[in-house]
Amino acid sequence: MKPxxxxxxxxxxxxxxxxxxxxxxxxxxxxxxxFFKKGRRVFYRVEDLERWLAEGEVKTSGC
Incomplete structure (x- = not known):
């Protein structure tokens, strides 16, 4: 189970x-x-990280 x-x-x-x-x-x-802050600590929702990484997907064309 992911956090x-x-x-x-x-x-x-x-x-x-x-x-x-x-x-x-x-x-x-x-x-x-x-991101979220609690005191000095920074936290991310795992689903927000996954979404952000997926938005940077680069599509390649097949030969």
Whole structure:
């Protein structure tokens, strides 16, 4: 069972290659997936991360 929310520091465990630093840069630019803050900690809904990653899908044409 996948979690509903995940801490920014743990995202790369569920989505290898997506680092906390990359997410922090995207947040500071007003880009990236929707996030939530509780105190100083940043959290993401797993479904929001999945949706955001899927929006960046690149379609390739077959030869």
């Amino acid at each position: 509903l929310f995940i801490a920014a520091t743990e995202v790369s465990k569920l989505f290898p290659g997506l680092s906390p630093k990359t997410l922090a840069n995207l947040r500071s630019q007003g880009r990236g997936p929707r």
